Amino acid sequence: MAPPNSAVPGLLSVPRLTTLLASLVVAVGSGTNYLTPFPAYSPQLAARLNINHTQLNVVGLAGNVGVYSSAPFWGRIVDSRGPRIPIFFGFIFLFFGYTGIRHFYNTGVDDGNTLSSLGLGLLIACSFMTGAGGNAAFTGAVNSTAKSFPDRARATTTGIVLSGFGLSAFFFSTLAHIFFPGDTSSFLLLLSLGTALTTFIGLFLVRSIPLSASEDDDHTIIPTVAAEAEATIFHHGDDIHTPLLDGDSAAPSSPLMEEYVSDARGIELSPPRSSPSASRSRSASHRRSISRSKQEALEGLNVYGRALWTSPDFWLLFANLSLLSGTGLMYINNVGSMSQALFAQGNPEYDEIKAAQFQATQVSTISIMNFAGRIVIGVISDILKNRFGFPRSYSLLLVSSLFFCSQILAAQITDVTNLWKASTLVGLSYGTIFGL
CATH class of the missing domain: 1.20.1250.20 (MFS general substrate transporter like domains)
Structure with a gap:
């Protein structure tokens, strides 16, 4: 609490x-x-x-x-x-x-x-x-x-x-x-x-x-209709208690009301007259009940244990992260050797200092773009969710597209002076997948 x-x-x-x-x-x-x-x-x-x-x-x-x-x-x-x-x-x-x-x-x-x-x-x-x-x-x-x-x-x-x-x-x-x-x-x-x-x-x-x-409350999503029903039923400003039903007659039930009011669990819609202190006590009790309901709704969103391992969404995210991050790691772990090999190709006078400079360029490029990608994807996913109401997972389409383009570009490079282009795109892609 x-x-x-x-x-x-x-x-x-x-x-x-x-x-x-x-x-x-x-x-x-x-x-x-x-x-x-x-x-x-x-x-x-x-x-x-x-x-x-x-x-x-x-x-x-x-x-x-x-x-x-x-x-x-x-x-x-x-x-x-x-x-x-x-x-x-x-x-x-x-x-x-x-x-x-x-x-x-x-x-x-x-x-x-x-x-x-x-x-x-x-x-x-x-x-x-x-x-x-x-x-x-x-x-x-x-x-x-x-x-x-x-x-x-x-x-x-x-x-x-x-x-x-x-x-x-x-x-x-x-x-x-x-x-x-x-x-x-x-x-x-x-x-x-x-x-x-x-x-x-x-x-x-x-x-x-x-x-x-x-x-x-940012974590708990309450449907608008449910919120309106809750406000109508539980938050009257006056002290007038008019029976909802006339005698023993039953009003036709509404599917919408059944869906959102059925969770009231015994709360009286037309409480009997009582003292102000009793009303306050019931009001406090109701607030605690609502808080518990919200907490239950929040806890219901947590997926763990056996439910995690049987969740298709979990395995889909697991597969995405494994394939995309593995592609990035393959490039990152070998980019030092790649830059040296490209520098030595057709170069009879191998200069270790210049080779190290190209090597350091790839390291710095990947790092800076990785840094930028993590911030950019965070802002993009916040905008998609808060402004447009889209799930953050929609950003995976952008991330996977960046990875695909990075590998197409890397496959075309034969000159060490152009290797920074692939490093830029790989670094950006790698940053976005983990930022997301």
Whole structure:
């Protein structure tokens, strides 16, 4: 039960904005594994450890598996215990995960040798930790933001937090380019300390702010006819009690009234005369009954447990997210190697510095467009729902179309100078699917 409106902070109050900004900070530190820093250092890591491209992809895939496989676990904890426990584990996993990867990079292997199976297994585990840790902190941040803002502003505010997740790669890559150009070890140190610091800040500032009763009503959809019937039946301003039925005669029932009034559950339509105090008592009792009815209607919209696994809508959304995000991840995890291969094609004088510049361009482009896509889709879905009354899921048509066009464009590129075009469209598409 939400506290009285006077005790609940306003929509743009300091507590709500603090949660929003702190969640954004946490999101910036949580998206390092999820998007493009891996292709920013993966070719250098492969060369340092003398591992092949397949092994490198397994290392990158471990981070993605950490993100996705841990999501239900962290979500369950956030729902039952709040955001602090996942954010704390995010702090631990991100710090030790990136510290471990940096240790392997600094140690390296001797020329002619390869990384041992045990070493490869530990490297994969470190990558998994960065993915699981980032998702833990991010889940706490997004969940707190969603619970702190009403439905009319939820997509926009969560879109802002999601945009920080997408901007993470650009943020850390830019800092590394400014302060540690070409130094992969320092870049990994920045990821280790930077992600730990952002999640440490969120540990103290991210929390759910309760909504007022009027904001809670945003979640409950009451048909207009039902609302009018409720107002007509229950909210008379006078004290006159005229019997609705004359004697024992029965008036013909209306299907419309049966549909919306049948939920009254024994409430008298023509109460007997009584004292004002009794009337107030019945009025208060009725308000509690209506509140319970609204709460029951709200809870009826929640789908979980067995009902979730048997819901066609769930599997449709699951399939959409899997296919579209998998397409984006395939491109993102390999864009560093793709840019280097395109740069080397027909180029007898391979310049590592120029190759790294093209590689960094793809990382920054994807990150910025991912950031933009998450905000844009949040605004679009809010407009579709609040102004036009369309479900947010209608935006999936736009998102899937963007993905389709991005792959058509990527298939046509044979020159590294044009690769940024595909990176732009993939980044935008990837941002919209997760923002939505």
